[in-house]
Amino acid sequence: xxxxxxxxxxxxxxxxxxxxxxxxxxxxxxxxxxxxxxxxxxxxxxxxxxxxxxxxxxxxxxxxxxxxxxxxxxxxxxxxxxxxxxxxxxxxxxxxxxxxxxxxxxxxxxxxxxxxxxxxxxxxxxxxxxxxxxxxxxxx
Numbered sequence: 001x002x003x004x005x006x007x008x009x010x011x012x013x014x015x016x017x018x019x020x021x022x023x024x025x026x027x028x029x030x031x032x033x034x035x036x037x038x039x040x041x042x043x044x045x046x047x048x049x050x051x052x053x054x055x056x057x058x059x060x061x062x063x064x065x066x067x068x069x070x071x072x073x074x075x076x077x078x079x080x081x082x083x084x085x086x087x088x089x090x091x092x093x094x095x096x097x098x099x100x101x102x103x104x105x106x107x108x109x110x111x112x113x114x115x116x117x118x119x120x121x122x123x124x125x126x127x128x129x130x131x132x133x134x135x136x137x138x139x140x
Contacts, residue, residue, distance in 0.1 A: 018134075066118070
C-alpha cells in the first residue's frame with residue numbers, strides 16, 4: 001500500500017490487518033439492507049411491531065460495524081448520520097418507487113434509534129472487539 005493511502009487509512013480506519021476487507025464487508029451489509037428494504041416483503045406472520053425490532057437491530061448492527069472499522073471522531077459521527085439519512089431515504093423510496101412497500105415514520109425512528117445504540121458501542125468494552133479478534137487469530 002502506498003504511503004499516501006496508508007496515511008488516509010490511519011486517519012479514518014482503525015489499524016486492522018485488513019481494513020479494506022472489513023470496510024467492504026460493512027458496505028456489503030449496507031447493500032443488503034438497501035435491497036431488503038426495497039424488494040417485496042416476505043409473506044410471513046410477524047408480531048405486532050415486529051418489523052420495528054428488525055429495523056432497530058439492522059441499523060444497530062450497521063452502526064456497531066462502523067465502530068469496529070472507523071476510528072472514533074468526526075468520520076464516525078458523519079458515517080452514523082449517513083446511516084440515519086439512509087434509513088429516512090429508504091422509507092421515502094418505499095413510498096415513491098415500490099408498489100409493495102409503504103413508508104412508515106416509525107420505521108425511520110427505529111432505524112435512528114438503532115444507529116444511536118450501535119454508535120454507543122464506541123463507549124463500551126466492545127469498541128475494539130474486531131481489533132482483538134484479529135490479534136488473537138493473527139497471533140499478533
